[in-house]
Amino acid sequence: MADPLLISGFSMSSSVERYNHRVTEPKWQSYWTDKRCFESHEDPGKPKYYVLEMFPYPSGRIHMGHVRNYTMGDVIARFRRAAGYNVLHPMGWDAFGMPAENAAIERGVHPKSWTYENIATMRKQLKSMGLSLDWSREFATCDPEYYQHEQAMFIDFLAAGLVERKSSKVNWDPVDHTVLANEQVIDGRGWRSGALVEQRELSQWFLKISDFSEELLKALDTLENWPEKVRLMQRNWIGRSEGLLLRWQLKHAPKGIDELEIYTTRPDTLFGASFMAVAPDHPLAKAAAEKNEALAAFCEECRRMGTSVAAIESAEKKGFDTGIKAVHPFDPSWEVPVYVANFILMDYGTGAIFGCPAHDQRDMDFARKYGLPVLPVVGPREANAASAAATDKAYDGDGVMINSRFLDGLTPEAAFDEVANRLEKAALNGKPLARRKVNFRLRDWGVSRQRYWGCPIPVIHCKACGIVPVPKQDLPVRLPDDAKFDKPGNPLVHHPTWKHVHCPKCNAAAERETDTFDTFIDSSWYYARFASPHAGEPVDAKAGRYWLPVDQYIGGIEHAILHLLYSRFYARAMERTGHFNVSEPFASLFTQGMVIHETFRTHGGDWVLPSDAIEKDGAWVHAQSGETLTVGGVEKMSKSKKNVVDPDTIIESFGADTARWFMLSDTPPERDIEWTENGARGAWRQSQRFWRLVNEAAGHAPGAHGPKGLPLRRATHRTIAAITDDLSSLRFNRAIARIYELATALEEALPQAAADQSVAAAVRESADAFTLLFAPMMPHLAEECWAVLGHTTPVVATAWPVADPELTRVDEVTIAVQVNGKRRDEIRVAKGATREQLEPIVLNLDAVKRALDGKPVSKFIVVPDRIVNLVCAG
RNA sequence: GCGGGCGUGGCGGAAUGGUAGACGCUACGGACUUAAAAUCCGUUGGAGGAAACUCCGUGAGGGUUCGAGUCCCUCCGCCCGCACCA
Numbered sequence: 020m021a022d023p024l025l026i027s028g029f030s031m032s033s034s035v036e037r038y039n040h041r042v043t044e045p046k047w048q049s050y051w052t053d054k055r056c057f058e059s060h061e062d063p064g065k066p067k068y069y070v071l072e073m074f075p076y077p078s079g080r081i082h083m084g085h086v087r088n089y090t091m092g093d094v095i096a097r098f099r100r101a102a103g104y105n106v107l108h109p110m111g112w113d114a115f116g117m118p119a120e121n122a123a124i125e126r127g128v129h130p131k132s133w134t135y136e137n138i139a140t141m142r143k144q145l146k147s148m149g150l151s152l153d154w155s156r157e158f159a160t161c162d163p164e165y166y167q168h169e170q171a172m173f174i175d176f177l178a179a180g181l182v183e184r185k186s187s188k189v190n191w192d193p194v195d196h197t198v199l200a201n202e203q204v205i206d207g208r209g210w211r212s213g214a215l216v217e218q219r220e221l222s223q224w225f226l227k228i229s230d231f232s233e234e235l236l237k238a239l240d241t242l243e244n245w246p247e248k249v250r251l252m253q254r255n256w257i258g259r260s261e262g263l264l265l266r267w268q269l270k271h272a273p274k275g276i277d278e279l280e281i282y283t284t285r286p287d288t289l290f291g292a293s294f295m296a297v298a299p300d301h302p303l304a305k306a307a308a309e310k311n312e313a314l315a316a317f318c319e320e321c322r323r324m325g326t327s328v329a330a331i332e333s334a335e336k337k338g339f340d341t342g343i344k345a346v347h348p349f350d351p352s353w354e355v356p357v358y359v360a361n362f363i364l365m366d367y368g369t370g371a372i373f374g375c376p377a378h379d380q381r382d383m384d385f386a387r388k389y390g391l392p393v394l395p396v397v398g399p400r401e402a403n404a405a406s407a408a409a410t411d412k413a414y415d416g417d418g419v420m421i422n423s424r425f426l427d428g429l430t431p432e433a434a435f436d437e438v439a440n441r442l443e444k445a446a447l448n449g450k451p452l453a454r455r456k457v458n459f460r461l462r463d464w465g466v467s468r469q470r471y472w473g474c475p476i477p478v479i480h481c482k483a484c485g486i487v488p489v490p491k492q493d494l495p496v497r498l499p500d501d502a503k504f505d506k507p508g509n510p511l512v513h514h515p516t517w518k519h520v521h522c523p524k525c526n527a528a529a530e531r532e533t534d535t536f537d538t539f540i541d542s543s544w545y546y547a548r549f550a551s552p553h554a555g556e557p558v559d560a561k562a563g564r565y566w567l568p569v570d571q572y573i574g575g576i577e578h579a580i581l582h583l584l585y586s587r588f589y590a591r592a593m594e595r596t597g598h599f600n601v602s603e604p605f606a607s608l609f610t611q612g613m614v615i616h617e618t619f620r621t622h623g624g625d626w627v628l629p630s631d632a633i634e635k636d637g638a639w640v641h642a643q644s645g646e647t648l649t650v651g652g653v654e655k656m657s658k659s660k661k662n663v664v665d666p667d668t669i670i671e672s673f674g675a676d677t678a679r680w681f682m683l684s685d686t687p688p689e690r691d692i693e694w695t696e697n698g699a700r701g702a703w704r705q706s707q708r709f710w711r712l713v714n715e716a717a718g719h720a721p722g723a724h725g726p727k728g729l730p731l732r733r734a735t736h737r738t739i740a741a742i743t744d745d746l747s748s749l750r751f752n753r754a755i756a757r758i759y760e761l762a763t764a765l766e767e768a769l770p771q772a773a774a775d776q777s778v779a780a781a782v783r784e785s786a787d788a789f790t791l792l793f794a795p796m797m798p799h800l801a802e803e804c805w806a807v808l809g810h811t812t813p814v815v816a817t818a819w820p821v822a823d824p825e826l827t828r829v830d831e832v833t834i835a836v837q838v839n840g841k842r843r844d845e846i847r848v849a850k851g852a853t854r855e856q857l858e859p860i861v862l863n864l865d866a867v868k869r870a871l872d873g874k875p876v877s878k879f880i881v882v883p884d885r886i887v888n889l890v891c892a893g
Numbered sequence: 894g895c896g897g898g899c900g901u902g903g904c905g906g907a908a909u910g911g912u913a914g915a916c917g918c919u920a921c922g923g924a925c926u927u928a929a930a931a932u933c934c935g936u937u938g939g940a941g942g943a944a945a946c947u948c949c950g951u952g953a954g955g956g957u958u959c960g961a962g963u964c965c966c967u968c969c970g971c972c973c974g975c976a977c978c979a
Contacts, residue, residue: 037931251897252974260978283979296979336977362977372979380894381977460978579974685905685917693905701918707931756907756916763916835912840960842912866946880959886911890959 038710040674044799048149056815057151059107061565068104069566070096071546073574074111077137081144083614083656086666090679092573093150097795098746101819107566109549110152112138112159115538120472123504130472148675149798156552160541167495168557170477174488175596183225187465191219196508198469223467228588232257232459244607249579256580258460260284263439265453267345273306282368287434290423291375291396295345296360298370304359307341314339321361336385337361348452383413396423397431466537471502471510473535481522481529490523509533542582543589546604557598572605612691616662618651626661653693664694676797677703683751683796706800713804715769716786725777734764735785736826742792758793788820836861837888838870854881861887
């Protein structure tokens, strides 16, 4: 990495000494810490502003993605603080999770010490960035002081009926004796052990997020300051559908089963039904399989296929005819065959469907494969009824009902209602044949993990009393420090004493729950804990009312669904159990782009670190070996491709301000930003330029304003207004472009300042404003500049500059003059010039005369203060 | 397959339906210097022209409009999300 301080030496053209970030940055960081500049306190007299960036997982060291994320948050925090808000800007650690446990297994380091050591390293790194964080509120989710509240709330949720224990299928690694997340199953094998993953039924804890499906969906409409993309993703994830539960009478079914309930969103297509299909785990399938070996084998095959990746590969629809028949609800003489099919999911709807091939592509594929009838029942409005039958393409558009007896001629929508109304009134086995049902794709949240490094689930299993919550006075249930990681499986299960306890109810010997919580629970309420991180309850009522919700939340798009949806649910669950008073935790959400970088490889295909790649005569070579390198694509920084740049190195050689400035310049914050060395050097040069500029301006005293200083004053105040606007809406790249414009204006005015007192006064005013305007982005440089300008209170205690409306007012405007929509000239006129005033000026312009070429003007369009367009024939 | 987004100079990107390319990076030329670095000045969408200036130009084609990067339709390309959800 280039070191600008070393390259540049020390002789400079101007008398100003070079700005040295290595001295200045630590100096101001200690100042801010010593004066406790960023510690927040509730102040009902001031408007509050809570800025939060998604807290980091303490993986070891910070990466450039953190630098970008935390810089954006810091700019907002500093800007809002200067603008008079009481700002809360905290930081903590999402500290539970698998990597810590993996480190324990692989290297024998205890997860606890691994985690806290990483936190210490990363805290130091974050501090070197000069972030305006309230470190007094810091916590890690693995602190018992934090997770005890999580446990207490779980007990409250249990009492409130928000928790359920049920059996669920999981990916089980038979070698590691552990449950795997879907993304840990690669080609049907455990990612670590390589063993074939089995599907196992385990009793697990679930949080009943599905109780809130409708509300979580509806409230998305109120989140106007969330990206539309995220709201849409959540909408799709929740997946609301309106349909009908419909029971069909069965013939030739196994004993004790005489009907099949299905779920459909298209009851209008009922007369197009040609088969029924049930999931391989459906009770009907299981019952039928008992007396049918071939069917049993088929179901078993489907079950094995169920394991993630393999299932997606074989998109082929397969079924097995059970021989059972279902009777059509509107025609006792009409029977359709019942299949077991591999594409039917047991946990959606009722795990059973009726197939209407003409209007559903999956059903069509299935019908063609097994030679089942295809009868179109919805026709495009004008087409004739029979035409659709011959194709293999299902029609799912709107149209008009055909081949459907009493529904013929209706729209599908009206037919839906007609079918629903009739079947709701009809009866089968003494109950209505059908009822309307709103269904959701969203399922309950399984929170049990068979792991050590997580928050223990505070319940006790007693043979006599069943499940007994740990009494609150016994919390926290602490993780034992002396766990061993030498055997596969959950160390909490193997621990000699930890799980053996007495039942709180009957005092008999009992066992602790050895599962721990999904770490998404930890991050589902940490934002609330920051309001009162030392309170005896999860959230202090007064502090919560004051600080919550988060005004601006910033993080990666990868959390668009799970983390953000769980947090929204958690807020509601906490609200219901009296811990909280807001249902939506994040008023505004911003999702920032990734940091990307060029990739380098040797001819052998090995990835090479950018710091080992040097440019030589237009080609890239390896710094040590001299081997020629190929330059690959620009991709997300990742350890595997080695295209990473270490924040420590950047901060050491260029300074935190330069790194921050780079992260905000040029690229809009929501897009991916490419880290380039040239860009970083450019940012560094600009910081030096600002330093020199302010130093030169500092030689001029403030004073009375006069006409000669007016242009610079106008530029200054217009910039204040524009940047205030840009920062309010997170358009950092535009704010920076405007700062450059002001720097240029200031630079141009400086030479005249010695000769004219009013220019000097304007320069001085401009330099002050300029410094305050870039301060949120480059806070250390700004403090140093501010001191040079003679101020005795620091920038962090100085109010944001306010634009004088007198000076932002525009008196004269440039109007473009077009002929037939083409720009021919431009004129400067007084603001608000009328058509009558403009017409003679415009018609007299040479360029206009040339363009008109003597032709008469047929239309004279005036857009006040913007444009004039002359329309002429020909 | 379904849903969403995006295509503007060598590059990152500006642009309430109203002067396309602000601002920055790169590159090139020049000044300063013994030299370099740093700094400063200039040029930098394409074509033509000595210049004034003219023509073309926002993925392609069409449309609406006095006027389209922006709105509408069709197509091409790239990116992202969901993926048997009945």
